[in-house]
Amino acid sequence: MSTVKEKVNATNKEAQLKQSSYLEAISLALWEELERDDRVFLIGEDIGVYGGAFKVTEGFLDHFGEDRIIDAPLEETGFIGAAIGAALTGLRPVVEIQYADFISCGWDQIVNVAAKMHYRSFEPVPIVIRSPSGAGLRAGPFHSQSPEAWFSHVPGLKVVVPGTPYDAKGLLKSAIRDDNPVIFFEHKYLYRRLKEDLPDEDYTIPIGKADVKRFGEDISLITYGAMLQKSLEAADRLISEGISMEIIDLRTIYPLDIETIIDSVKKTSKAMIVHEDIRTLGIGSEVAANIADAAFEYLDGPIKRVTAPDIPVPFSPILEDAFLPQTDDIVHAATELFNY
């Protein structure tokens, strides 16, 4: 079985390109960290022989062996807890939860054991829990959720939500090298749809730093995950309306890079937040509160949110499309805010 790395290298050689998909970027980060550090191992359901439900770890078992790539029984509490135990005794486990919707099955181990360990015992818990989240794949209420806000409310965890292949690779490497529990959500809609040139050399992206993906003058749009692409599309369309959007990709939900947000809002005086998660107590609420707190006198309009409604993620395509914020919704909200 050829590995992701070999496949990417072969493709690159043929085409003289270095493009990798979002999924390949994640595979490469895992592969390179397994090569770099003997203490790193992967554990999760169907990740070994089968190569993972999304084939992120295809070929890994053959190369690294069953002591590094562990097929776990179907028990999220059991193997998340076990990963914590391994992290407390010298290893650096990377857990795959097959779909982010199932992470709640291991909730207690994450929030009561992993998150509260260092504050009470000063012991590092170097564990990464990575999981595909997000909607858009007609996968229904139990394979489409965006649970990032839950974990942002738990002191002791870091929560990462990369929106591009480049960021996904660099942030996953940082997460694996971090001594704290990191919850790493990969947007599954982006897995095979988004491609990008990746550098050959080893690089990391710091956790807790947002990235201005496009500079603009009129409105600061704060977003993350798959909504980054729709926000960029909206920004393209708004140029013809004479509206210049600044697009901030949070990349990390906790700790939140408030400085980058506030600097931008002080420049544009208008702010909107776009996220796929539901509205109430989503990250948008926290971003809005921070802007209101630190940049109130700079604001020249209300802080707007474009989000999913407070409902479960529906299955039927017409309902799911209505659930998800669309480019039109972003354009509409930005135009209203611009004209305020």
Next chain:
Amino acid sequence: MRVNKKIKIELYYYMRLGRAIEERLESLYRQGRMPSAIYLGRGQEAITVGAAMALEDGDTIATTHRDVIAMLPRGMDPKMIFAQHYGKVTSPTKGRGEATYLGDMSKGIFTTVSMLPDFYPVSAGAALSFKLQKMPNVALAFSGDGATSRGDFHEALNFASVLQLPAVFVVENNHFAYSTPNSKEMKVDQISTRAIAYDMEGSTIDGNDVLTVYENIKKAVDKARGGKGPTLIEAVTMRMKGHSGHDPMNYVPEELLEKWRKKDPIDNYQRRLKKEGTLTKEEIVRVSEEIEKTVEDAVAFAEESPFPREEDLVLDVYR
């Protein structure tokens, strides 16, 4: 298995020290001198001490709220136990954690949590870690009877069995989960039979006889260390105090307590050691004096220790 004199005396010493610590904790609690709740393991000393003595350096131990004295044979200083209950900065958690939720990874003692048995899976993970790193160590975890109703218990046993990990799972069956009797917790008569579902060796032993506990757990520990997989051991005992300090335990019939008082693990063991000549009257007096001084020093240490500083409130949430 022949238990040598040194170990016999240590088992005796740690049970006595453990009980003395808990008796002092109770009186300090009743006097209102400590802000912490208390969870006493009176009557269960043979299990906690016997199991902890069966481990070696480099092994890990995961306790429940009621097992703090299991930390003593693993090297925990009694001063730390009192400082923790006082909420002092000199405790292993620097006042962040209460009661018996303290630990020290340098001694293989996990800083556990209130949810039970959350450290069954965590302990299985330590066993996995030993196996992956080819270290000759064993991970031992305690649970109560009630907590065997929870998924964590079953997932940990399944995980450890499927991966054949060097783990020992001890259930202290003291018949009550807070106020809930086992008849309302489970349909099995013996908790050890739950091991059958995981094709794991399981046994039920007398939890009030420290030599029985030590020998059986040592056997399971040796088996795990030899790469022969995990074991579930149910040690039957009785919780002789309420769930916590404020619990008058009026749901337990007095006759039941009276029956178990006659099975007190320390009284019976002391009588046995005296009878077989392992322990003299003079040695008992010497142990008593030593323990009294140790407890006095520990309480004084906790009393005199400073509280944490308010300005350190938000430190250490992250590494």
